Amino acid sequence: MVVVGxxxxxxxxxxxxxxxxGKEVSGMGGVIDAAVVMGTEENKSILAAAGLLxxxxxxxxxTDLLIGAGADKACDRR
Amino acid sequence: xMELVSVGDRIEEGxxxxxxxxxxxxxxxxxxxxxxxxxxxxxxxxxxxVVRGLDxxxxxFLRIDRQVILLDGRRLGIDPDRYYRSGIDxxxxxxxxFWENLVRFGKFLVEISPPKSLVVLLDERRMEHFRxxxxxxxxxxxxxxxxxVFAGDLLGGIKSLGGCGFGLTPSGDDFIAGLxxxxxxxxxxxxxxxxxxxxxxxxASRSGNLLSDTLLYLGKEGLLCERMKNLIWALFEGGKEExxxxxxxxxxxxxxxxxxxxxxxxxxxxxxxWFWLGNDRADRASHRWAQKGGDLWS
Numbered sequence: 001m002v003v004v005g006x007x008x009x010x011x012x013x014x015x016x017x018x019x020x021x022g023k024e025v026s027g028m029g030g031v032i033d034a035a036v037v038m039g040t041e042e043n044k045s046i047l048a049a050a051g052l053l054x055x056x057x058x059x060x061x062x063t064d065l066l067i068g069a070g071a072d073k074a075c076d077r078r
Numbered sequence: 079x080m081e082l083v084s085v086g087d088r089i090e091e092g093x094x095x096x097x098x099x100x101x102x103x104x105x106x107x108x109x110x111x112x113x114x115x116x117x118x119x120x121x122x123x124x125x126x127x128v129v130r131g132l133d134x135x136x137x138x139f140l141r142i143d144r145q146v147i148l149l150d151g152r153r154l155g156i157d158p159d160r161y162y163r164s165g166i167d168x169x170x171x172x173x174x175x176f177w178e179n180l181v182r183f184g185k186f187l188v189e190i191s192p193p194k195s196l197v198v199l200l201d202e203r204r205m206e207h208f209r210x211x212x213x214x215x216x217x218x219x220x221x222x223x224x225x226x227v228f229a230g231d232l233l234g235g236i237k238s239l240g241g242c243g244f245g246l247t248p249s250g251d252d253f254i255a256g257l258x259x260x261x262x263x264x265x266x267x268x269x270x271x272x273x274x275x276x277x278x279x280x281x282a283s284r285s286g287n288l289l290s291d292t293l294l295y296l297g298k299e300g301l302l303c304e305r306m307k308n309l310i311w312a313l314f315e316g317g318k319e320e321x322x323x324x325x326x327x328x329x330x331x332x333x334x335x336x337x338x339x340x341x342x343x344x345x346x347x348x349x350x351x352w353f354w355l356g357n358d359r360a361d362r363a364s365h366r367w368a369q370k371g372g373d374l375w376s
Contacts, residue, residue, distance in 0.1 A: 012098035012289075015245040015333035019194070022244075026209065033211035038248055040241030040285060046219055050212040062241060062286040070211075 001032055001070040005054025007039070008065040021067070030071045039064040082147065082154045084121075084128035084162045088301055089113050094140040097288065105289065106140045112292045113140060115149075123303035124164035124296055129154075164301040166310065168266050179313045179321050184344050186325040187337065195337035196249055199224055199345070216243050220250055227257075228349060232275065233282050240283035241290070249338045251290040254283045256342025258297030259306065261354065263343075266300070268351045275354065305331065306339075 013021075022036040035052050037043040039060030047053040052068040060066055094106035094113050104115045114126045115137055122128055127140075127147065141148040145156050184200060191197040193207035198217055208214050220242055226235030236254060243249030258279060265272045280298040284291045296302075302310070305327045312320040328336040 012100075012246060014100045015247075015335060018245060019333045033209070035212040037244060038241070038246065038287065040248060040287075042219075042238060042240065042242040042250065043248065046215050046242065047212070049219070050215040052212055062290075063288075068212075 003054050003070050005056050006067040007060050032070045034069040036067050039066045081130040083130050085160050086124045086126045088124040091142050104134050104137050121304040122162035124301040166300050182321045191337040192334050195334035196341045236279050236282045241285050247290045252335045252338035253342035255293045255297035256339035257346045260343045260346025262300030
């Protein structure tokens with residue numbers, strides 16, 4: 001599985017939006033698993049357990065939004 | 079025309095700038111504290127300024143003085159009658175209905191909560207709503223930590239539960255806020271002193287997230303938003319319809335925040351004074367409650 005991560009710093013989205021984005025990312029072609037969560041240590045630990053901890057997430061903090069996706073092909077990195 | 083409907087009793091004087099902006103609320107901060115400008119649908123809260131006729135998308139600055147609020151230069155006088163009192167009020171007459179109503183509340187949580195909430199802790203069948211992979215790992219982790227809490231490893235569970243899960247205020251933080259409110263309620267009901275445990279739980283769960291930390295602080299202090307206060311009133315005074323109505327209002331908070339907080343509250347209060355005090359001390363506390371006319375144990 002190829003894992004892709006994006007960090008949104010200092011941007012706050014309500015929970016409804018976060019859930020919607022998570023659902024949309026999960027539904028994208030080739031995506032096996034996805035997560036949209038705040039970058040707390042606990043969430044990073046869960047991302048690692050689920051195989052979705054992108055390297056850039058290591059530096060994220062509690063107020064950063066993490067968007068992670070695991071895809072089955074390298075071409076899905078876009 | 080703009081009108082100040084309600085002023086939270088924990089709002090402090092100062093100058094505040096925008097922290098985060100949503101459809102029905104704007105959070106403002108002075109760097110340390112939070113004030114929320116909200117519309118009437120959100121309702122009153124300890125740190126809420128409820129304003130009618132206000133375009134929340136335009137607000138950028140707030141100044142609060144003793145008797146006046148300045149919103150982007152517009153002045154609003156503070157009418158003392160508009161202060162919202164957020165403390166837990168136990169001046170209710172039907173305490174004997176409380177436990178029966180708490181069971182009703184638990185059933186409503188299972189019946190009407192959004193699918194991907196921590197109500198899965200009350201009904202394992204809800205696990206089917208969570209996708210295999212990350213979502214299920216989250217739920218399994220939270221269930222494990224909540225299990226630790228109610229098996230007696232309070233702080234061990236809380237430390238791993240804080241910051242855990244979905245949402246702007248992670249599900250674990252919402253759960254802990256409900257737990258803190260539940261502890262406060264038990265404390266008031268039974269004349270217990272849980273202040274040390276409340277402080278320890280707060281310190282173990284706080285993070286750098288101002289929104290979460292504020293939610294947890296209010297829970298620790300037993301300061302309630304109107305929706306939670308109404309639910310507690312209904313648990314003492316209401317019947318089935320009132321419980322359902324106020325549970326529904328609570329569940330409208332965020333995508334799952336109300337349900338997550340409600341689950342933490344329910345499990346904590348359900349655990350009763352024995353969990354927090356041990357059998358002997360809890361029996362004495364319940365006796366005192368009965369002597370006060372609570373009649374919970376008849």
